[in-house]
Amino acid sequence: MVRVRWEVRMQLLIGLMLILTVPASVALTDPQDVIAMNSLFVALGCPPLPGWLLVGGDPCGDNWQGVACVFSSITSLKLNGANLGGQLGDSLALFGSIIEIDFGSNHIGGSIPKSFPPTVRNVSLSNNQFIGSIPGSLSSSAQLLELSLDNNHLSGEIPDAFQPLTVLNRLDLSGNNLSGQLCPSLMNLSSLSTLHLQNNSLVGTLDVLQDLPLQDLNIENNLFSGPIPPKLLGIPNFRKDGNPFNTTIIPSALPPAPSFVAGAPTSYEHPWQQANGPSSPAMLSTARTRNFFTAKTVTWIAVGGILVVIVLVFCLLVRCFKGRRQSKEEKKHGISTYKIPRVNKKYSESPLQEGVQMEKVPKEAVMKPLDNYGVDSNRVVVIPKPQKETKTETKSFAESSMYKKDHSIDMTDDDEFLPRPPPPPFFLANNGTSNSVGPARVTTSRHPLKSPDLSSVQVFTVGSLQQYTNSFxxxxxxxAGMLGSVYRAALPDQKILAVKKLDSTACTQLSDEEFLDLVSNISKAKHANIVKLVGYSAEHGQRLLVYEYCTNGTLHDALHTDDEIHHKLTWSVRIRVALGAARALECLHEACQPPVVHHNFKSANLLLDEELEVHVSDCGLAPLILSPSMSGHLLTAYGSAAPEFDSGSYTHQSDVYSFGVVMLELLTGRKAYDRSRPRGEQYLVRWAVPKLHDIDAxxxxxxxxxxxxxxxKSLSRFxxxxxxxxxxxxEFRPRISEIVQELLQMV
Structure with a gap:
C-alpha cells in the first residue's frame, strides 16, 4: 500500500513538472534575437550571467541579466562592469530592433564589430581591451546618437565614415592610440555637441571642427598644430593643453632642413620638440653654433638655387606653349589668357596643366571638390571636348558660381549659362531632354539639378530639413521602414510634412542621376490615394524624400494598436479604405507609363488622413530595394508576400495578392502575421482562406x-x-481594375 502511494505521488510530481514546463516551451522572444543572443554568449566565452543559455532560451520571458525588451523584441543590452571577457564578433548585427548597447568597463578584446544593427542609437564599448582600427562601416548606423569607444587600444586613423551620422550627439574616442589627421567627414556631424579625442596621437589642424555646434571639446595630449580656429575658442568647455599649437599663422616658408647634430635640438626645430624632446646641454660652444648655421646656410642656398633653375625652365616651357595658342585664344574669346578660360582648360588638358592652372583659381573654388560633402569630383570636371565653342558661356558660369566665398554653388540663375550643345548621354533624363552639365551636377549645390521633370517638386536643403525636424x-x-526612418517636419508656415531619410544602404543603390530620375518618376504618380511627394534633398551625401503628412498614421496601427481610431473603422469606412488602396494600385499598374509595381504593399504603408481616407506610401521606391529575394524575405515576415516570392519573382499580380492580405486585415482585425497566436493561426492567409466560403465560419x-x-451580402462579396x-x-488573380469595379458596387 505504501509503495502504491509512493508511485502515485511520483506520477503526480512528474505530471506537475510537465505542466510547468509546457508554457516555457512557448518562447516570447523573437527567434532571430534568440539566435543573436546565443551567438553573443559564445563569442563572450560563455560567461556566468544569470539566465543566459548556450542554445535557445527566452531572454525576454526569462529576464536574462542586462536584457530589456519591448514586447518580443530585444531593445537594450546593458552589461556595464559585468567582468566580461572574450570578443563581440559580428553577433550584434543579428539583432533586429536593438536601440542601446552598453558593454563598458569590461575586459572584452578583439576588434570593434564591423557593423552595428541599423536601429541602434547608443553604443558604449569604453574601458575594454579592443584592438585594431575603428571600422569604416560605422556609416551604416545612421541613427546613432551616442558612440563611446574610449580607453581601449585602438590604433590607426579615424575613418572618413561620418557623412550619414547627422544625428550623432556625443562621440568619445579618447584614451586610444589613434593617429593621423581628423577626417573631413567630421564636418557632417551637424548635431554633435560633445567630442572627446584626448590622449591620442592625432596630428594636423582643427579646421574641420570649427563649424560644429560643440559645447564640450577635449583634445588634450595630442599632436595638433597650427592656429586654433577662433570659433572653437568660444566653446563653453574647451580643453586643449598638451598640444604644440602655434599662436600665429603658420608661415609659408620652405620646410626646415634636417638637423645635422644628432640628439641636439636646434633653433629650427618646433618649440614643442624642444620642450618635449630629449634634454639638450645647457650651453653650446660658440664655434659649434657658428659651424651649424654655416652648414644650414649653405644647404638653403643650394636648394634655393636648384629651385630657381627649375622654376625658370618651367616658365620658359609654359611661355612657349602659351605663345602658340595665345593669339588664337584671345582672338576667339576677346579676353586675356589669364582669365577664367584658363580654369576651364583643366576639364580637357593634361594633369600637369590642370595643376598649374588651378593655382590661379581662388582657394574656395580649388578646394570645392575636396570638401567631402559627397561630391564626386570626377563628375565636376567632365565636360566633353566637342563643346569648345561654349567656353565663353562657361566663363560666365564660373564667374557667377565658382567664385563664391562659401562652400556651395549658387545655381539660382544658372539657366542663362547652360551650354547650348547637347550634353553627353549620362546627363540626359528619361525623356531625352538635356539637363544642367558641369558644376551643376554637384550635389552640394543649393539647387542640385534643374530638370523639367522635377518642376512639380520642391528642392530642400539638408540644413532646412534639419531645422524643421529639430535635427531629426x-x-x-x-x-523606421525597410529603406530608412521617417520624421515629422514643421515648416515655418506651420505646415507639417513627413521626411523620409534614406539609409546609407538605400543611398548607395543609385547614382545621382538615377536618384533624380527616381524622384521624377515618383512625382509623376499623382492620385488622390497616393501620398504626394512634396520635395527632396540630395546634398552632403544624403538623400531625403519629403511627403505630405497624414495625421492618423498607418492602417496597421489603426487596426492593431490604436484603439481610438480602430473604433472609427466602421464597415463602410473599411470598404472605402479598400477601394482607395485599390484605386492607388490601379493608377500605378495601368495609368503610369511605364507601369509601376509597388513591391512593398502592406497595411504599414497605407496612411490615413483626418477623414480616414487612405493614401498609399512608398510608391515608386522599388528600385531602392536591394533585390527581390531580400524584399520577399521582409514581406514574408509580415505575412504579406505572394507565394511566387520563393522563386524571386514579383509582378503586378503579386501586388494584388498583398492587397488581398490587407483586405483580410480589414475583415478580421488581425495582423497578417501574429506570432502571439497559436501556431495554426499565426499566418492570417493560411488560417482565413479555408473559412471564406463558409458563411458561419x-x-x-x-x-x-x-x-x-x-x-x-456585403460580407460575402468582400x-x-x-x-x-x-x-x-x-494568373488566376484578377486585375486590380476589376477589383476596383467590384468594390465600387459595394459602396
Whole structure:
C-alpha cells in the first residue's frame, strides 16, 4: 500500500513538472534575437550571467541579466562592469530592433564589430581591451546618437565614415592610440555637441571642427598644430593643453632642413620638440653654433638655387606653349589668357596643366571638390571636348558660381549659362531632354539639378530639413521602414510634412542621376490615394524624400494598436479604405507609363488622413530595394508576400495578392502575421482562406469591434474579392481594375 502511494505521488510530481514546463516551451522572444543572443554568449566565452543559455532560451520571458525588451523584441543590452571577457564578433548585427548597447568597463578584446544593427542609437564599448582600427562601416548606423569607444587600444586613423551620422550627439574616442589627421567627414556631424579625442596621437589642424555646434571639446595630449580656429575658442568647455599649437599663422616658408647634430635640438626645430624632446646641454660652444648655421646656410642656398633653375625652365616651357595658342585664344574669346578660360582648360588638358592652372583659381573654388560633402569630383570636371565653342558661356558660369566665398554653388540663375550643345548621354533624363552639365551636377549645390521633370517638386536643403525636424530628433521620429526612418517636419508656415531619410544602404543603390530620375518618376504618380511627394534633398551625401503628412498614421496601427481610431473603422469606412488602396494600385499598374509595381504593399504603408481616407506610401521606391529575394524575405515576415516570392519573382499580380492580405486585415482585425497566436493561426492567409466560403465560419472571424454592423451580402462579396486576390497562382488573380469595379458596387 505504501509503495502504491509512493508511485502515485511520483506520477503526480512528474505530471506537475510537465505542466510547468509546457508554457516555457512557448518562447516570447523573437527567434532571430534568440539566435543573436546565443551567438553573443559564445563569442563572450560563455560567461556566468544569470539566465543566459548556450542554445535557445527566452531572454525576454526569462529576464536574462542586462536584457530589456519591448514586447518580443530585444531593445537594450546593458552589461556595464559585468567582468566580461572574450570578443563581440559580428553577433550584434543579428539583432533586429536593438536601440542601446552598453558593454563598458569590461575586459572584452578583439576588434570593434564591423557593423552595428541599423536601429541602434547608443553604443558604449569604453574601458575594454579592443584592438585594431575603428571600422569604416560605422556609416551604416545612421541613427546613432551616442558612440563611446574610449580607453581601449585602438590604433590607426579615424575613418572618413561620418557623412550619414547627422544625428550623432556625443562621440568619445579618447584614451586610444589613434593617429593621423581628423577626417573631413567630421564636418557632417551637424548635431554633435560633445567630442572627446584626448590622449591620442592625432596630428594636423582643427579646421574641420570649427563649424560644429560643440559645447564640450577635449583634445588634450595630442599632436595638433597650427592656429586654433577662433570659433572653437568660444566653446563653453574647451580643453586643449598638451598640444604644440602655434599662436600665429603658420608661415609659408620652405620646410626646415634636417638637423645635422644628432640628439641636439636646434633653433629650427618646433618649440614643442624642444620642450618635449630629449634634454639638450645647457650651453653650446660658440664655434659649434657658428659651424651649424654655416652648414644650414649653405644647404638653403643650394636648394634655393636648384629651385630657381627649375622654376625658370618651367616658365620658359609654359611661355612657349602659351605663345602658340595665345593669339588664337584671345582672338576667339576677346579676353586675356589669364582669365577664367584658363580654369576651364583643366576639364580637357593634361594633369600637369590642370595643376598649374588651378593655382590661379581662388582657394574656395580649388578646394570645392575636396570638401567631402559627397561630391564626386570626377563628375565636376567632365565636360566633353566637342563643346569648345561654349567656353565663353562657361566663363560666365564660373564667374557667377565658382567664385563664391562659401562652400556651395549658387545655381539660382544658372539657366542663362547652360551650354547650348547637347550634353553627353549620362546627363540626359528619361525623356531625352538635356539637363544642367558641369558644376551643376554637384550635389552640394543649393539647387542640385534643374530638370523639367522635377518642376512639380520642391528642392530642400539638408540644413532646412534639419531645422524643421529639430535635427531629426527623437520626438519627431515617426517610424523606421525597410529603406530608412521617417520624421515629422514643421515648416515655418506651420505646415507639417513627413521626411523620409534614406539609409546609407538605400543611398548607395543609385547614382545621382538615377536618384533624380527616381524622384521624377515618383512625382509623376499623382492620385488622390497616393501620398504626394512634396520635395527632396540630395546634398552632403544624403538623400531625403519629403511627403505630405497624414495625421492618423498607418492602417496597421489603426487596426492593431490604436484603439481610438480602430473604433472609427466602421464597415463602410473599411470598404472605402479598400477601394482607395485599390484605386492607388490601379493608377500605378495601368495609368503610369511605364507601369509601376509597388513591391512593398502592406497595411504599414497605407496612411490615413483626418477623414480616414487612405493614401498609399512608398510608391515608386522599388528600385531602392536591394533585390527581390531580400524584399520577399521582409514581406514574408509580415505575412504579406505572394507565394511566387520563393522563386524571386514579383509582378503586378503579386501586388494584388498583398492587397488581398490587407483586405483580410480589414475583415478580421488581425495582423497578417501574429506570432502571439497559436501556431495554426499565426499566418492570417493560411488560417482565413479555408473559412471564406463558409458563411458561419466567415461570420465568426469578422472583427468583433464591428458588432455585426454589416450585411451578410456585403460580407460575402468582400470575402469573394479576398479569395480571388490570394489565389496561389498569379494568373488566376484578377486585375486590380476589376477589383476596383467590384468594390465600387459595394459602396
Amino acid at each position: 530628433s527623437e520626438e519627431n521620429f515617426i517610424g 466567415l461570420s465568426r472571424m469578422v472583427d468583433p469591434s464591428l458588432n455585426g454592423a454589416y450585411t451578410m 470575402a469573394d474579392i479576398i479569395s480571388s486576390c490570394v489565389q496561389r497562382e498569379p
